[in-house]
Amino acid sequence: MKSEITKISIDDLTYEKFVSDFLIPEIPLVIQGLANFDLRTLTPEFILKNYTDENKREAGWFDADLVDNEVIKIPSIVKSILNRDDMSVRQSPMRLFMQPAGHVTLPHYDGNSLHGLNQQITGKKRWIITSPNTPLPNIPFMFAGLVGENFTYSESEHDYMDFTTHSGDMLFLPRYWYHEVHSLEKINLNMNWVFTPNYPNQSSKLGRREVEIVKLRDTLPIINKIFFPDKFTNYGGQGTELINAYCKDVSKLRMMKRFLIELLGYPRLLLLAKQIKKRANEFSNNNFNIN
Ligand SMILES: O=C(O)CCC(=O)C(=O)O
Numbered sequence: 001m002k003s004e005i006t007k008i009s010i011d012d013l014t015y016e017k018f019v020s021d022f023l024i025p026e027i028p029l030v031i032q033g034l035a036n037f038d039l040r041t042l043t044p045e046f047i048l049k050n051y052t053d054e055n056k057r058e059a060g061w062f063d064a065d066l067v068d069n070e071v072i073k074i075p076s077i078v079k080s081i082l083n084r085d086d087m088s089v090r091q092s093p094m095r096l097f098m099q100p101a102g103h104v105t106l107p108h109y110d111g112n113s114l115h116g117l118n119q120q121i122t123g124k125k126r127w128i129i130t131s132p133n134t135p136l137p138n139i140p141f142m143f144a145g146l147v148g149e150n151f152t153y154s155e156s157e158h159d160y161m162d163f164t165t166h167s168g169d170m171l172f173l174p175r176y177w178y179h180e181v182h183s184l185e186k187i188n189l190n191m192n193w194v195f196t197p198n199y200p201n202q203s204s205k206l207g208r209r210e211v212e213i214v215k216l217r218d219t220l221p222i223i224n225k226i227f228f229p230d231k232f233t234n235y236g237g238q239g240t241e242l243i244n245a246y247c248k249d250v251s252k253l254r255m256m257k258r259f260l261i262e263l264l265g266y267p268r269l270l271l272l273a274k275q276i277k278k279r280a281n282e283f284s285n286n287n288f289n290i291n
């Protein structure tokens with residue numbers, strides 16, 4: 001079913017309401033009306049000059065350490081969330097995305113069980129996000145959709161939302177929600193603060209898949225080498241403690257079933273590999289490529 005995302009102005013949203021109605025039940029929300037940035041100083045040129053450390057280049061974004069200064073002021077709601085005892089925050093929890101008009105980020109969900117608070121700075125982005133209960137087919141062991149370029153969402157198969165973020169909007173995107181993101185204006189810049197709950201959530205299909213994959217990665221470390229670019233020992237920014245918490249009630253049998261389910265995706269992957277690779281390359285090449 002297609003549904004509307006809830007939108008609430010920051011003036012009408014208390015931290016307590018955000019936590020009880022969205023963060024803990026893991027429900028997406030657009031918070032509107034944030035005025036923490038001065039667009040005269042936080043320009044694309046400023047971002048290009050200060051946030052292109054090649055050591056922090058990732059698949060389709062740049063990581064950055066947390067800053068809270070005159071130019072990038074972290075909204076107080078974000079600060080309170082990053083300081084919570086039940087959330088784990090990685091070393092460089094800020095992600096920057098800046099793409100030209102027409103760019104489409106291929107459908108995927110974020111690894112490391114990340115929640116994101118994703119603020120639109122410049123331009124506009126169209127988001128199509130899909131519930132972790134009705135996910136797209138997954139690339140074996142990974143977090144991107146096993147779908148071709150002509151994939152369409154279906155009201156009968158997917159619970160999804162389709163909306164646009166404008167400058168000053170901040171999307172709370174809970175873990176395991178698939179997202180496909182279209183860049184709509186000439187320059188489209190958004191900034192995502194990411195964090196991982198230090199408890200699993202097995203109430204959805206993808207939440208169950210994740211704990212099974214964490215168990216597999218813990219039991220058969222070779223899987224990490226083959227499939228995952230990031231260091232498993234740093235899972236969710238914390239490593240062992242989180243890994244144990246996530247996979248503690250996954251039996252060996254359940255883990256092996258997951259292994260087999262993932263292997264079953266290979267024939268389809270072979271069929272779609274070229275298209276998916278092309279889209280993944282676009283995600284990498286278009287980032288910060290705004291001229
Ligand atoms: O903004 C985009 O195009 C992609 C954003 C994204 O994937 C994320 O914030 O996790």
Ligand SMILES: [Fe+2]
Binds near residue numbers: 108109110179
């Ligand atoms: Fe993402």
